[in-house]
Amino acid sequence: APNLNLVVRGTSRSFVFRYMLGGKRKEKSLGSANTITISQAKEMAEKFRVGLTEGTAPMTPKEVLDKEVRADLTFEDYAEKAIEKIANVRLWKNAKHKAQWFATVRAYAIPVLGKKKLSEIKRADVLAVLLPIWSTKTETASRVRGRLENIFSYAVSDGLMDFNPALWRGNLDRDLPPASKIQQVQHQESMPLEELQEKIGCFYPATTRTKQAILFTILTASRVGESVPARWDEIDWENRIWSVPPERRKDQKPYPHRVPLSDQAIELLKSIEKKGDHIFGVSEESLGSRYTLTKLLKRLTGTTATMHGFRSTFRDWAAENGVPDIVAEKCLMHTTGNAVVQAYQRSDLLEQRREVMQQWADAVFSGVSSAA
Structure with missing residues (x-):
């Protein structure tokens, strides 16, 4: 048959299909003469010749199968x-x-x-x-x-x-x-991390209640409604945890949300003089003042960033740095998974979040040599 050859090397014999493609001489092994018959070899050779007239390079059944398997790769x-x-x-x-x-x-x-x-x-x-x-x-x-x-x-x-x-x-x-x-x-509601690292000097050292509240909110990736009315009795110094009470939880869970505190957050809290029950001098009843915080933030930084935007900055940083979705979402006090998943996923992943919050604080302060 045209193009079909039986090649003998020592004791081995194999069928080879020889052809020209793109001006170059090529050959395709069809298999050992011990495993395929002459009629099977002729049938393959005929298919290859037809394929060549249509511009298709010869492929053995195994190669076709491999290609089909590879084509199914997701x-x-x-x-x-x-x-x-x-x-x-x-x-x-x-x-x-x-x-x-x-x-x-x-x-x-x-x-x-x-x-x-x-x-x-x-x-x-x-x-x-x-x-x-x-x-x-x-x-x-x-x-x-x-x-x-x-x-x-x-x-x-x-x-x-x-x-x-x-x-x-x-x-x-x-x-x-x-x-x-x-x-x-675009209106920069969410300040990119690189810009936050440059602007951190606007809040640090935190010498005023405003700067202290902004910095604490950034370091804990919390909502203003959770952070600004924080009380001293919500801070567990020994275990380095801030417990947000149920009444300030946006997700309405009936138990406190535990926030692990980084070295920088602890240093900040220790620097604040105690003048009452509320860390930043703002109670739940006087929370109307929290809405002026973004105005002060914009004035301090000269940007259009909002306080809530820092949570987006944190989420983007987490995604970029391999933080598992469920851990990042729990850091933000977001509900994770459906009801079934939540029933099995009872842990608040405190220790995993502790490591993440420290890494976040280190990233925020990466350009400040005097920070903890």
């Missing part, structure tokens, strides 16, 4: 392997860098793309990941896009995708405004 299956490969190729020395890639992909991409086959992911799917956060968490969204582009570029190289749907130029730039322009025009 984004979730592939993404983590790709990140590991990227880390190895780029010789990342900082383990935290790889953890940040994993964390952002898990937090933002996998909920949307996780179960989709790589071969089926289109531009619209990538937009479904990015659009909800492009204008509100622009810096994080831009990083997610770049990381997806890298992952998909490996998938294209591996023959699992025909096109990279996360490319910016001539692709996503048709639907998403440039990140740099958004950051110039």
Whole structure:
């Protein structure tokens, strides 16, 4: 049969299909003559010849099967392997860098793309990941896009995708405004961590009740309605815990919410002179004054950031630094999971949150050498 050859090397005999493709001579092994018959070899050779006339390179049944299995790979299956490969190729020395890639992909991409086959992911799917956060968490969204582009570029190289749907130029730039322009025009309710690190000198040293209240709220990632009316008897100095009573819990749980206090939070509290039951001199009854705190914040920092925005800053930092979702949500006193999950997940994960809150305080104060 044309193109079909029996190659004998010593005692081994195998069928080989020889052909020309792109001006180059190539050959494809069909298998040992001990495992396939001459008629099977001729049938395969005929299929290969037909395929060549249509521009398709010859593939054995095993190769076809391998390709089909690979075509079923989901984004979730592939993404983590790709990140590991990227880390190895780029010789990342900082383990935290790889953890940040994993964390952002898990937090933002996998909920949307996780179960989709790589071969089926289109531009619209990538937009479904990015659009909800492009204008509100622009810096994080831009990083997610770049990381997806890298992952998909490996998938294209591996023959699992025909096109990279996360490319910016001539692709996503048709639907998403440039990140740099958004950051110039958007109202910065949430202050980026880098800016907070620069502005921390506006509140530290905390020499006034206003600065003390702002700094305590930032360090505990709490709501103003929880932090500003805090009382001294809510502080457990020995165990370094602040207990927010049920009446100030937004989630209406009938028990106190325990907030682990970082070294910096403890240092701040120790620096405050006790002038009554309330740490910052504001009771629940006089909470109307809490609404002026954001005005004072804007005046101190010269930004449009809000007090509540610091909780978003914390959440973005947590996602970028590999903090598990459930731990980050409990740090923010958010309800986690459905009723069944909550029934089994009774722990408030205090010790895990203690480590996270210390890391958060260290990040906030990273540019202040005199902080604890």
